[in-house]
Amino acid sequence: MTESTTIRWEQDDTGVVTLVLDDPNQSANTMNQAFRDSLAAITDRLEAERESIRGIIFTSAKKTFFAGGDLRDLIRVTPGTAQELFDGGLAIKRNLRRIETLGKPVVAAINGAALGGGYELALACHHRIALDTPGTKIGCPEVTLGLLPGGGGVVRTVRLLGIADALLKVLLQGTQYNARRAQENGLVHEVAQSPEELLAKARAFIDAHPDSQQPWDRPGYRIPGGTPANPKFAANLPAFPANLRKQTGGAPYPAPRSILAAAVEGSQVDFETAQVIEARYFVELAAGQTSKNMIQAFFFDLQAVNSGANRPRGIEPRQVRKAAVLGAGMMGAGIAYACARAGIDVVLKDVSLESAVKGKGYSEKLCAKAVAKGRTSQEKADALLARITPTADVADLAGCDAVIEAVFEDTALKHKVFQEIESVVAPDALLCSNTSTLPITTLAEGVERQTDFIGLHFFSPVDKMPLVEIIRGERTGDEALARAFDLVRQINKTPIVVNDSRGFFTSRVIGHFINEGVAMVGEGVEPASVEQAAAQAGYPAKVLSLMDELTLTLPRKIRNETKRAVEEAGGTWTAHPAEAVIDRMVDEFGRPGRSGGAGFYDYSEDGRRTGLWPGLREHFTDPGHRIPFRDMQERMLFAEALDTVRLLEEGVLTSVADANIGSILGIGFPGWTGGVLQYINGYEGGLPGFVARARELAEHYGERFTPPALLVRKAEKGEPFSDSVRP
Numbered sequence: 001m002t003e004s005t006t007i008r009w010e011q012d013d014t015g016v017v018t019l020v021l022d023d024p025n026q027s028a029n030t031m032n033q034a035f036r037d038s039l040a041a042i043t044d045r046l047e048a049e050r051e052s053i054r055g056i057i058f059t060s061a062k063k064t065f066f067a068g069g070d071l072r073d074l075i076r077v078t079p080g081t082a083q084e085l086f087d088g089g090l091a092i093k094r095n096l097r098r099i100e101t102l103g104k105p106v107v108a109a110i111n112g113a114a115l116g117g118g119y120e121l122a123l124a125c126h127h128r129i130a131l132d133t134p135g136t137k138i139g140c141p142e143v144t145l146g147l148l149p150g151g152g153g154v155v156r157t158v159r160l161l162g163i164a165d166a167l168l169k170v171l172l173q174g175t176q177y178n179a180r181r182a183q184e185n186g187l188v189h190e191v192a193q194s195p196e197e198l199l200a201k202a203r204a205f206i207d208a209h210p211d212s213q214q215p216w217d218r219p220g221y222r223i224p225g226g227t228p229a230n231p232k233f234a235a236n237l238p239a240f241p242a243n244l245r246k247q248t249g250g251a252p253y254p255a256p257r258s259i260l261a262a263a264v265e266g267s268q269v270d271f272e273t274a275q276v277i278e279a280r281y282f283v284e285l286a287a288g289q290t291s292k293n294m295i296q297a298f299f300f301d302l303q304a305v306n307s308g309a310n311r312p313r314g315i316e317p318r319q320v321r322k323a324a325v326l327g328a329g330m331m332g333a334g335i336a337y338a339c340a341r342a343g344i345d346v347v348l349k350d351v352s353l354e355s356a357v358k359g360k361g362y363s364e365k366l367c368a369k370a371v372a373k374g375r376t377s378q379e380k381a382d383a384l385l386a387r388i389t390p391t392a393d394v395a396d397l398a399g400c401d402a403v404i405e406a407v408f409e410d411t412a413l414k415h416k417v418f419q420e421i422e423s424v425v426a427p428d429a430l431l432c433s434n435t436s437t438l439p440i441t442t443l444a445e446g447v448e449r450q451t452d453f454i455g456l457h458f459f460s461p462v463d464k465m466p467l468v469e470i471i472r473g474e475r476t477g478d479e480a481l482a483r484a485f486d487l488v489r490q491i492n493k494t495p496i497v498v499n500d501s502r503g504f505f506t507s508r509v510i511g512h513f514i515n516e517g518v519a520m521v522g523e524g525v526e527p528a529s530v531e532q533a534a535a536q537a538g539y540p541a542k543v544l545s546l547m548d549e550l551t552l553t554l555p556r557k558i559r560n561e562t563k564r565a566v567e568e569a570g571g572t573w574t575a576h577p578a579e580a581v582i583d584r585m586v587d588e589f590g591r592p593g594r595s596g597g598a599g600f601y602d603y604s605e606d607g608r609r610t611g612l613w614p615g616l617r618e619h620f621t622d623p624g625h626r627i628p629f630r631d632m633q634e635r636m637l638f639a640e641a642l643d644t645v646r647l648l649e650e651g652v653l654t655s656v657a658d659a660n661i662g663s664i665l666g667i668g669f670p671g672w673t674g675g676v677l678q679y680i681n682g683y684e685g686g687l688p689g690f691v692a693r694a695r696e697l698a699e700h701y702g703e704r705f706t707p708p709a710l711l712v713r714k715a716e717k718g719e720p721f722s723d724s725v726r727p
């Protein structure tokens with residue numbers, strides 16, 4: 001029998017076999033070929049030596065229990081190699097099934113993260129015990145990568161929890177549970193506090209259950225809560241498609257639908273057939289474009305961005321101990337909370353102590369909510385709040401090693417505020433501005449140490465939004481960039497890095513999305529259809545409602561400033577068709593957006609949206625004017641993608657991963673695309689297909705859709721956007 005190192009066989013003299021997952025070639029165990037081969041060999045050996053075995057424990061020698069499918073393999077699956085994936089997957093499932101039905105107790109001693117394939121392996125065990133450590137995360141997050149659990153996860157969770165709970169608690173949301181919550185929700189049986197206790201409990205289970213079996217292999221077993229064959233259950237089933245629509249907004253996410261189908265179809269057949277059904281749906285998703293897009297963005301690009309692919313090399317990492325947050329308004333209050341939550345002492349300064357205290361009140365509210373929901377303890381919340389010192393006195397900023405400015409959006413004011421504090425804070429303090437539109441290079445002119453000055457663009461609400469856009473001004477030094485990067489990571493956010501330019505990356509690109517939606521209203525398209533088009537394309541916020549949130553006067557202000565800058569530089573300003581609509585909305589109809597109580601939508605007294613303003617139809621809509629729904633969606637998606645390519649051409653963006661991650665996490669570009677540049681890569685017909693379609697849109701809707709030279713060049717060379725082949 002071949003001795004495998006990927007799964008190590010350790011047998012004691014009482015007949016307990018511990019199978020230690022320990023891939024010698026990787027830092028985590030994955031379902032790669034070596035694992036498949038080992039599992040097959042181990043299964044044969046278990047069967048051959050069955051008589052001398054009393055029980056089996058699966059555990060791992062790595063920090064994680066088991067990491068699941070190897071995404072580097074999965075992203076390469078094509079319809080041509082799908083059969084191979086199907087066969088390989090089924091082989092693993094059959095071997096796990098053989099172990100599960102060997103007639104010996106099998107225990108999963110989950111000593112770290114068991115996500116996806118890791119949890120599926122544990123599901124094939126009769127008893128699951130999870131070690132209660134911060135690293136223990138349990139669940140099936142495949143749906144967040146456009147996949148489904150194809151290692152028996154659908155089949156077994158349905159049989160363990162019933163269809164409804166399996167779908168809602170595990171499969172459709174991809175929730176990752178800590179050890180305690182996994183136990184509360186029925187994903188594991190027990191929790192252990194130490195590695196020793198984990199193994200002791202595993203042995204105790206084997207001693208007490210020599211004839212252990214899976215529930216579904218016991219005589220008379222029925223799926224909890226019934227199956228669609230039962231009329232009472234069937235009555236509930238129609239709610240699921242509605243839930244799905246709520247989850248995906250009608251956007252093209254195929255995974256939730258396939259998960260639902262695999263669960264329901266699999267519940268009505270025997271275990272083996274259900275495994276085959278699950279494998280079919282899995283392979284179909286893996287061979288499709290959406291899972292490739294999502295794996296690219298949410299795994300590879302996110303990892304590249306967070307691990308510092310764009311951080312200058314050779315600079316020692318540094319941690320901030322005490323931060324000054326200037327301005328305790330909406331953004332400053334949120335930034336103070338994010339810093340304090342990460343253990344940083346914060347001095348929160350505003351013009352009056354009263355405003356600063358009010359800003360701290362925001363953290364108090366968030367903490368109270370977190371305590372009430374059981375997400376943190378009162379003790380931790382108190383400690384967090386104790387780290388925030390509100391003040392109106394500049395002297396309190398002494399010793400701060402980072403400054404984050406979030407006062408009103410006004411260059412002169414920002415200059416003044418930095419002048420007041422520069423000589424008070426630590427002599428090498430990092431100087432950051434949270435401006436959303438003002439050029440960093442100009443703002444830097446207000447300080448002595450311009451090399452230490454940098455843009456740190458947070459998104460609202462700060463406690464929820466995971467992205468920070470770091471903007472490097474012309475004179476920003478490498479050291480400041482590295483320190484800004486470290487600060488963003490210190491507060492557990494994702495940093496993208498761009499060079500200074502008007503609107504940077506995110507504000508400029510989201511402007512194109514909004515302009516396109518507004519332009520369609522101006523052409524006479526039914527406004528409700530414009531909103532539907534955005535929702536069904538997968539945008540989290542509908543385009544006109546987003547415009548109302550941001551207020552219609554904001555794009556006007558930005559437009560006027562940009563226009564002035566373009567003309568001063570000797571260029572000509574090309575008006576966007578959205579401009580006339582916005583001007584009419586504000587000047588003729590007095591509807592500046594939500595904060596003004598009226599915009600594209602009507603609002604109730606207490607600020608709730610009550611519906612699209614009927615005047616839109618009267619003043620703008622032309623019932624005879626219809627454009628294809630697909631054109632409506634693609635005009636918004638293409639407008640953003642094309643401008644992102646221009647930003648690469650201009651050198652504002654320097655990395656494809658930053659563009660993809662920034663677009664999804666910062667400005668709501670639909671996740672199924674894998675981000676704004678991956679959308680181009682994955683478009684039907686690849687880059688040439690995208691270019692051809694852009695030309696078509698340019699012909700029908702305006703020259704702004706003309707593909708930029710960089711895109712045309714890459715399409716001709718057949719070279720997708722990727723960081724290994726930098727443009």
Ligand code: NAI
Binds near residue numbers: 327351410437
């Ligand atoms: P805000 O109006 O809510 O807060 C500004 C705060 O600055 C007020 O509390 C004000 O009293 C204070 N302030 C004014 N002068 C000051 C001084 N001399 N010293 C100390 N504090 C002073 O504004 P908001 O929305 O928080 O925006 C702040 C900055 O963040 C702006 O530059 C804005 O462009 C930027 N930003 C805003 C985003 C948003 O969604 N609102 C998103 C990203 C950036």
